[in-house]
Structures are given as structure tokens and as C-alpha cells.
Amino acid sequence: MCHIARMNDTAPAGFLKEAAALLGPRGLTTDPELVAPWLTDWRGRFTGRACALASPANVEEVSALVRLCAEHGVPIVPQGGNSGMSGGATPDESGTALLLSLRRMNAIREIDTESGRATCEAGVILQTLHESAEAQDLRFPLTLGGKGSATVGGLISTNAGGSQVLRHGSMRALVLGLEAVLADGQVFSQLTPLKKDNRGFDLKQLLIGSEGTLGIVTAATLRLLPAVAERVVIWAGVSSLPAARTLLLHCDAMEGEALEGFEVMPQASIDAVVEHLPTARPPLEGRHAWHVLIEVVADRAQADSLRDRCEAMMAEAFEKDLVEDAALSASESQAEAFWLIRETVPPAERARGPAVQHDISVPVEAMPAFVETTAPMLEAEFPGTEAIAFGHLGDGNVHYHVIAPGAADARAWNATEGKAISRRVHDLVTQWGGSISAEHGIGQLKRDELARLGDPVALSMLRAVKQALDPRGLLNPGKLV
Structure with missing residues (x-):
């Protein structure tokens, strides 16, 4: 089935011709076979239509394209890796919108080892950023199951979290500077971070989590940390969620900043993973109401003592009857195997x-x-x-x-x-x-629920900001607000 509309059905006269001249053959396509894979969201809940797929190569092209869209009144739906969960990067069924892919803008402009910062474009894949940072003995402290497809721009636009939010926060805490194209084509450029800056609102925070409704993120400066020299991943069985919460407080008190991950899963989820993934082996022999995955890390200075500290932490947890059973990873491959079970929970649940x-x-x-x-x-x-x-x-x-x-x-x-x-x-x-x-994010999946349940004052403020920055409503219409 062809999901892309013909130019004369949806696009103002001359728009696609001017866009093609601006972006060239690599930058604009109306080929249904090339466009169709990007018209359905990752979960398969939403499928839309588009007048074309634009893939600009740099911020100058994005700016010129957005100005062109403003001139012709063409809505824009920005898209990163198309791995979102709320339909926020999927156009509606009208076919009037231009699907704007940032995937060609995938350069890591700089990794500053002295300051611990990376400046990269919106289309950089998260896993690529991880690998580039690791090559400099650094790390970007945010990861998630979709790291092989999720892009920096998408992660910023949805304020993504992941398994390390416990210690390092979501994208809001990791973005030091931002570059974005606004609805009129102007480029907001604050890539250079400052420790202190009291010149009014923190404008980049308006764009983080705005899902492309206020501006199109094109680049960012991100916080990096020293690479992990050693880690221990612990799998524990507990009797209840309150017991897991008590265990969390115990681990936090003993290891503090070294505690980076604390995930909980019921026994039913472990059973589903074992059924779904033939190679999966439960880390513990017995069955437990809840399973806990704990990650503790160390830099070079603390690496030699990490395992001893983790063993002491869990020994005390046993003495206090906080856990029923536990296993510590004996190798990096076993640590990865523990995490694979956790990351397989969502697809295993879907398979049920x-x-x-x-x-x-x-x-x-x-x-x-x-x-x-x-x-x-x-x-x-x-x-x-x-x-x-x-x-x-x-x-x-x-x-x-x-x-x-x-x-x-x-x-x-x-x-x-x-x-x-x-x-x-x-x-x-x-x-x-x-x-x-x-x-x-909210996307289109939860837009109506946000309107139903959101605080009226907060919703009024969101809509006022949207009206101020995108008065014609051309940026990702139908999403968030």
C-alpha cells in the first residue's frame, strides 16, 4: 500500500520543486518505497502520510527548508531514529506534512577530553556516541534498549531516561548546550556551555522534551564522564517491592555515587523472558516474588576495591534479611547476560x-x-x-x-x-x-489524556509557549499540545 500522497494532492504549488532544488536528490524524495518505512511508528500503532521525506545535510539546509515551509504553510514532522513509543515522530493521515529526517546529520563535531564534553549533531546514534566516547576513555552516562537506533536529537526532544537516571538524570541533566532551528527558520545557537549564566530563562530547557513542537534540534553539547574501570552487576531475589525499596536505600547508603542502576522485575517477567529467549538462564535457582538488578561501578582509583565492597554490601543485606538470594557477576560477559534479561522483558511481554x-x-x-x-x-x-x-x-x-x-x-x-x-x-x-x-514523551498517543488530566495552569503555560514560538502551528502538529 502506498502511504505517500502525490504532490498535487497535498503540497502547495511549487513547494516540492523549490525543496528539491534546495536539498538535491539525496536530500528530498517522494519515492513511496523509500518513504513508507518511516510513516509508521516503532510500535506499529500509528501510520500517516507525507508529501515528501526531507533529509538535510546540515543546519543551514534545515534553516532554509524551515523558512521555505513557513512560506508555503507546510507542516513539519521532525524524526530521528523513529524509535519513539508515543507516535511523536509520525505524521497524520492528511499527507500535508513534510517528514523531516535528521539522520544525515550524524557528525560528532568534537569530543573535548579535558572538559568532558561531546558536541554532536542530532542524527548521531546513541551507540555511536558511546563508542566514540569510550575510544577517548570517556562515557556518555545514558543508555537504553534502543541505543542502536535512537538518535541524540530524538533523545533530547523526548527528554529520554534509561537505566542510569538514578545517578545521572535524564537528558535534561546531560545537555550542556543546544542548537535548534525555530519555526521561522532562525537558528538558536547555545552550544557553548557556561557554569554560570543568569541572562534570563534557560531557553535550551524549553526545547528539551518539547518533542519538536517548539524547534528542531540540530546539535547538542553533552556531558561526558570518565570511563568505568570496573563494574559489578548483582542479581537479587526479594520478597516484595517494599523489600526492594529497603534494599535500594541500603545499597545507596553503602555505595552512594557508585550505585548507578537499580531495576525491579516480578517473577512473571523472568518467566516470560525465559520462554521468549531460549538462551536466557535465570541467575538464581529459586523463584522470588521480585527480582532486582543492581549495577555498581568504579573509576580507576576505586576499581581494585569494588568487588570486595559489593560483597560486603550484600553480606550485610543478607544479615538484615533484605534479600532471599543473590548472585554477583563474575565477568563482563555475565554482567551483560544479566542486563540482557532485563532488556528482553519488554519484547517478551509483547510476545505473550x-x-x-x-x-x-x-x-x-x-x-x-x-x-x-x-x-x-x-x-x-x-x-x-x-x-x-x-x-x-x-x-x-x-x-x-x-x-x-x-x-x-x-x-x-x-x-x-x-x-x-x-x-x-x-x-x-x-x-x-x-x-x-x-x-x-506525550506524542499523539497521550495528547488527549494530558489535556484531560493535566494541571490547567501548566497546560495554559505550555500552550502559551507554543503559540509564542510557533504561532502558525507548523512544527509537529497534533503532538503534545
């Missing part, structure tokens, strides 16, 4: 059948009680379902999946009961003082 997934957060201290209270409540209200929660206990981010009864028709169930479940989950999250989007 229809489900509604929720990327939510609650206050950190409330996460155990939230899960223990709401999961049985949802299962009782929607008979036959199973509520599964897993995620980053240290930052309150819960990946909250509600799995459909067996043999349910996916499309019909998602459109009816699944929709009702999501509404109920979002109501509960709001009642607990949380957020309906922790790290994947």
Missing part, C-alpha cells in the same frame, strides 16, 4: 499477546505501594487481565503493562477494554501525584 503498556512515574518513595495497591485493583476491575510492573525503582518510573485475557483479539481488545484500562491507569497515576509519561 495483546497488552496495553504504560510509561508512568510516581514519587520514588510511593512506587512500591502504588504497584501493590493498583495491580490487584486493575485485575479485579478487568477480569482475566494480568497487571505487570517493572522498571527503575530508583527514579519512580514504572513500566506498567496490563496483559489481555488469553485468545483476545488484539485490535478489538485494544480499542475497547484496553482503552478503558489505560484511562483507569492514568486516573490512578494522577491520584498518586504522578505523571502519565515518565520517559517516552
Whole structure:
């Protein structure tokens, strides 16, 4: 099926001709086969149409293209790796929008080893950034399962998190400087970071997490840290989520800044991974209500003592009855094997059948009680379902999946009961003082729910900023606000 509209159906006369002259044959295409793969979101929930796919090579081309779109009134949908979870980089079905890919802008302009900074373009793949930093004995302290496709621009636009937010924060904390093209084609350029700068608003923070609705991120200066010299990954079994929370506090008290990851998964998720991934082996022999994945790291100065400290930390945890069983990684390959189990939880859950997934957060201290209270409540209200929660206990981010009864028709169930479940989950999250989007953005998936549940004053401020920076609504229309 062809998803791309013909020029005379959707684009103002002359627009595609001028865009083609500006970008050249590598920079603009209307070939349906080339465009089609980028018209559906990663989860397959949304499919749209576009008048063309633009792939500019530099910020000057982006600026000129945005000015051209403004002249002709053509909406723009920016896209990075197309690995988002909320349909934020997918155009609508009208076919009027230009799909703007930043993937050609993939240069790492500089890695400054002395200051611990990387300046790179929006299309740089996260894994490429990791590898480039590691080659300089540095690291970028944000990682996630989609690191092989997620781009720097997309991560910034959605304020992505990941497994190291516990210690280093989300993208908001890691972006030191930013370059972006605004709705009128002007280039906002603040790539040079300053420790102190009191010249009014921190404008780059407006763009971080704005999902391309206020400007198109083209480059960024990012914080780097010294490379990890040694790490120990620990797999522990605990009796409950409150017990896991107590274990987190214990580990944090003993290791502090060295504690970088603390993930929780129920036994059902481990069972799903073992069934889905034939090579997976549970790190512990017994079954436990909850499993905890802990990562502790050290620089060169602390590397020699890391294992002894981790063994002491877990020995004390056993003495305090905080854990039922535990295993420490004996090698880097075993550490990776532990993490592979955690990263396989989402695809393993999807393989079980229809489900509604929720990327939510609650206050950190409330996460155990939230899960223990709401999961049985949802299962009782929607008979036959199973509520599964897993995620980053240290930052309150819960990946909250509600799995459909067996043999349910996916499309019909998602459109009816699944929709009702999501509404109920979002109501509960709001009642607990949380957020309906922790790290994947609002996009088009949660736009209406944000309008329904968001604080009216906050929503009014969001809309006022949008109106001020994009009065014609041409940047990623239909997303966020």
C-alpha cells in the first residue's frame, strides 16, 4: 500500500520543486518505497502520510527548508531514529506534512577530553556516541534498549531516561548546550556551555522534551564522564517491592555515587523472558516474588576495591534479611547476560499477546505501594487481565503493562477494554501525584489524556509557549499540545 500522497494532492504549488532544488536528490524524495518505512511508528500503532521525506545535510539546509515551509504553510514532522513509543515522530493521515529526517546529520563535531564534553549533531546514534566516547576513555552516562537506533536529537526532544537516571538524570541533566532551528527558520545557537549564566530563562530547557513542537534540534553539547574501570552487576531475589525499596536505600547508603542502576522485575517477567529467549538462564535457582538488578561501578582509583565492597554490601543485606538470594557477576560477559534479561522483558511481554503498556512515574518513595495497591485493583476491575510492573525503582518510573485475557483479539481488545484500562491507569497515576509519561514523551498517543488530566495552569503555560514560538502551528502538529 502506498502511504505517500502525490504532490498535487497535498503540497502547495511549487513547494516540492523549490525543496528539491534546495536539498538535491539525496536530500528530498517522494519515492513511496523509500518513504513508507518511516510513516509508521516503532510500535506499529500509528501510520500517516507525507508529501515528501526531507533529509538535510546540515543546519543551514534545515534553516532554509524551515523558512521555505513557513512560506508555503507546510507542516513539519521532525524524526530521528523513529524509535519513539508515543507516535511523536509520525505524521497524520492528511499527507500535508513534510517528514523531516535528521539522520544525515550524524557528525560528532568534537569530543573535548579535558572538559568532558561531546558536541554532536542530532542524527548521531546513541551507540555511536558511546563508542566514540569510550575510544577517548570517556562515557556518555545514558543508555537504553534502543541505543542502536535512537538518535541524540530524538533523545533530547523526548527528554529520554534509561537505566542510569538514578545517578545521572535524564537528558535534561546531560545537555550542556543546544542548537535548534525555530519555526521561522532562525537558528538558536547555545552550544557553548557556561557554569554560570543568569541572562534570563534557560531557553535550551524549553526545547528539551518539547518533542519538536517548539524547534528542531540540530546539535547538542553533552556531558561526558570518565570511563568505568570496573563494574559489578548483582542479581537479587526479594520478597516484595517494599523489600526492594529497603534494599535500594541500603545499597545507596553503602555505595552512594557508585550505585548507578537499580531495576525491579516480578517473577512473571523472568518467566516470560525465559520462554521468549531460549538462551536466557535465570541467575538464581529459586523463584522470588521480585527480582532486582543492581549495577555498581568504579573509576580507576576505586576499581581494585569494588568487588570486595559489593560483597560486603550484600553480606550485610543478607544479615538484615533484605534479600532471599543473590548472585554477583563474575565477568563482563555475565554482567551483560544479566542486563540482557532485563532488556528482553519488554519484547517478551509483547510476545505473550495483546497488552496495553504504560510509561508512568510516581514519587520514588510511593512506587512500591502504588504497584501493590493498583495491580490487584486493575485485575479485579478487568477480569482475566494480568497487571505487570517493572522498571527503575530508583527514579519512580514504572513500566506498567496490563496483559489481555488469553485468545483476545488484539485490535478489538485494544480499542475497547484496553482503552478503558489505560484511562483507569492514568486516573490512578494522577491520584498518586504522578505523571502519565515518565520517559517516552506525550506524542499523539497521550495528547488527549494530558489535556484531560493535566494541571490547567501548566497546560495554559505550555500552550502559551507554543503559540509564542510557533504561532502558525507548523512544527509537529497534533503532538503534545
